[in-house]
Amino acid sequence: MKKLSARRRHPLAALVVLLLALACTGGLYAVFAPADKAKAEATAQSLTIDEGKKLYTVGCASCHGTGGQGTSDGPSLVGVGAAAVDFQVATGRMPAATSQGAQLPRKKAIYSQAEVDQLAAYIASLGAGPSIPTADQYGPEGADIGKGGDLFRNNCAQCHNFTGKGGALTGGKYAPPLNDVAPKHIYEAMQTGPQNMPSFPDTTMSEQNKRDIIAYLGAVNTGKTVNPGGTSLGGLGPVSEGLFAWIFGLGALIAVAVWVAARTAKARKS
Amino acid sequence: MSTTETTESRSRGKAPAGERVADWADGRLGIYSLAKANMRKIFPDHWSFMLGEVCLYSFIIIILTGVYLTLFFQPSMAEVEYHGSYIPLQGQMMSQAFSSTMEISFDVRGGLLVRQIHHWAALIFLAAMFVHMMRVFFTGAFRKPREINWLFGFLLFVLGMFTGFTGYSLPDDLLSGTGVRFTEGAILSMPIVGTYISFFLFGGEFPGTDFVARFYSIHILLLPGIMLGLVVAHLILVFYHKHTQFAGPGKTNKNVVGMPLLPVYMAKAGGFFFLVFGVIAAVAAIAQINPIWAIGPYRPDQVSTGAQPDWYMGFAEGLVRYFPGWEVNFWGHTLVLGVFIPLVLFGVVLGAIALYPFIESWVTGDKREHHILDRPRNAPTRTGFGVAWITVYMIGLVGGGNDLWATHFNLSINAVTWFVRIGFFVGPVVAFIVTKRICLGLQRRDKDKVLHGRESGIIKRLPHGEFIEVHEPLSQDALYTLTAHEQYKPAEIGPAVDENGVERKVKGVQKLRAKLSKSYYGEDGQIPKPSVEEYKEITSGHGQH
């Protein structure tokens, strides 16, 4: 999981995405533009929706139905909004593997961000829903980290642990760890409630609340978070601490005891 | 210099200063007779005999660091707003207990280190007591005359658990508060008195504003005071009984072989204190424990997943997690069996190990003193029981962490819970049978070694082409060591009629004891030691080859 986000931050990633996007749009333009002059006049938005629909028909329709109405294999997507699509597809949860376990895991994204945006635009056109948040919605400016911590403990920690290390749910389901999840995706998850996670819409958890929570996570759950006392042992609490005390604490002391009690080497009479 | 002074030199200053101080003290305290008995006291060397020292030293470390922490900690539940150095808690409401713990961790230089040493030492103290207790158990060191010291040790373990728990609850953080809430729920489950005890403990409804102050005096005064007394009594008895030893050449039930207290043990045991302290200080430098700033202050309506107590309470946590939710309602009352039975089981499982020495001595009927330790294999039933007990304990620990097992091994939490529920019944039985069989196998191997010698690894070809491995006869030392253990005969009920032909009444307890004795020492309970006759027959037979 870390690989994905690490790669996404690779200096060449932007270039790769850009090239892909250029190749796609260029290629598609070459196919469609001369065929029908009227389409060239269509707004960029509807073009995007069309592209999204094409991607949808190939990659998603078999489970979610040709018009997003849902089938026995997948829920209806009418009204889920662009935010839900961006979260599910950009974190690699969708498209799902044919044989899935208790829940869909985060994995390497199959679609580029440009394709995800097209898909999102198409789904959003099917029915109104939460749109993809902008950077100033989830950015750290004006956030109250302390309040965010309180909100996190109230709304999130019961499943995701004090500092977002994840935890177990029923029947093999789990709340995933939040390490290195992009702020945008955290925002979308709260907004849309993916899979079994309940949603926290703006009506009950304001935009400011969400910003506070994201800022709190940024302070306590990244690779740069300072753990003053030493290694955090996974941040899982007393279980890992107990294991450490037994294996390294008592283990080291027993090793020392063996040395203290051992016989000193004898001078061999030869 | 006058002649009178020379005759009184013992008390008048000719002797070196140290001797004069000693004389002064002896005149008031009688230290010489004490020193005569103890200064050159012999202690046998074995690493497992030092586990008790790990306990003692970590206890001392806990007291030292604990005193330091009391200088800064404020056992108050008054609500304050936080404005210390830790940014992610700025402006949050918390109790003074929590905020003073934050101050110790962030604003007192070295405070975090002392706090971490205190907490790590507590975990290691309990772990060392557990291992020490198991060493004593599996080697039979609890037998007469040491049964009372076994009980002292057991009490120390139990009190250590509760001292640890009360200390863990003091910072009033979200995790420990959840643990206290669990305690309240457990107390409420007690029939008739539950609600009253809960209201008296918390000064009203949970959480109230009293429990930190009350836990504080229990944690720093009441329990450690009792423990200190027990530790002293435990040590006095160790000195008084003299240490046990493993069988070996020159070691008998009537002597103790080892090195004298002065100087060797003084240096080794004294040095070991510094080694233990050094290791724990290094652990506290490397690994973070109980980061209350990440956990946050306690609020009864907030919680985190992975809510576990410190390891020594994990077994109780497990019992509560895997027990079914039985609740009986009758005549306007509720019997909360789903919580109360685990509470009782917790005491029963611990009590079983405490009472074991008395059960074993009843089964053997042996009233003699035992100073030579058993090798675990030579007491298969006891060893089997011990491993079964550990299995129950470990299954409790697994149950107490069932959510982390689920997430880290991609299992369903329900499956883990069911595994633990079944394991609670099946695990100890399987462990008992397997352990006993392994012990018997090892006994057979020992017997084989005594009779046929050690495998030398040298392959010899006989004139007719057969290959054999040369067995070297064991040294006298090894022969003695391997045959030194005692073997009981199973107790019998005796004839049904006495010598006058009158029918004897056999009580049920006697039958039970005979049955137990048979399982301990009957054919399935032990492999008979090689006899002198067997040995001679085989060794002379070898000679003819």
Added chain:
Amino acid sequence: MSSQDIPEENLPATHGTAVAVADEKNPFADPGLPPHEHRIQDIDERAAKRSERTVALLFTVSMLATVAFIAAYVAIPKEKPIYVFPLGHVNALNFTLGLTLGTALFCIGAGAVHWARTLMSDEEVADDRHPIAAEPEVRAKVMADFRQGAKESALGRRKLIRNTMFGALALVPLSGVVLLRDLGPLPGTKLRSTLWAKGKLLVNMNTNEPLRPSDVAVGSLTFAKPEGLEEGEEGFQNEIAKAALMIVRLQPDDIKDKRELEWSHEGIVAYSKICTHVGCPISLYEQQTHHVLCPCHQSTFDLSDGARVIFGPAGHALPQLRIGVNDEGYLEALSDFEEPVGPAFWERG
């Protein structure tokens, strides 16, 4: 049960009676303490000197480490972070103080032990044990003394004194027990009621605003408190420990329990957030299955079916709060919980 009925011959032979030399008769006899063997340090003065230097070096390292400890205490600012592989970003002061203190202590111990192991005599000595139980004469003397003392006190003869004394001693600790009475109030019916009452608005914990039905979407999770309860005020902790509320909205068709449907408002149901097992705040809501899991002991409740227990150690369903909408369109409680919230207790019934 005494051991008298176990015949003496069942007990194995006592240790330590064996002769010191193995002979034809007993090849398993105790050969006695092996002869002492010398260490290199015992016979080679240069090796002994090496050991001495090692010990002195360890003690010196300890001294240096203590100096370093003090220097670190003075020099390193208390909030300075440092990156240490593989620990991650840690506090520099804690890390340095711990390691220097650990080194200072460990080297003292290592020096002392090395000294004992290599330079002090390692000849094993045998010390005799004496039976713990006293000799028969001593026992007889003690018993006689005790009997005499008991006789002189006339405790057995003057039964009135004995009985009243025991009575007095038995009663006097009661004062101590009575003194504990004021540790807390009597429970009364306090566990039966919460702050909720008819007309109390449901206030959103996140925004501190009263909730409207339209705020609560299907699949969302909201926590609420009764209006008028503010954090930081006296009694907040005690009240929220009972009144904390979990609000979800289900499709009315999904609600299987008839009473649950009656007590809901347009599919919005309000349940106590406090687990009925031992009182953890329970709120691991799975919006697709409508299950709520407790993070402490994994009790699982089905919110679409009257919050009955479907797994784990809880004994009864989560209490539901009856809700409705007031004239201004806000969600309000229609009464207090009908049963006590939180863990069960003897008087719950």
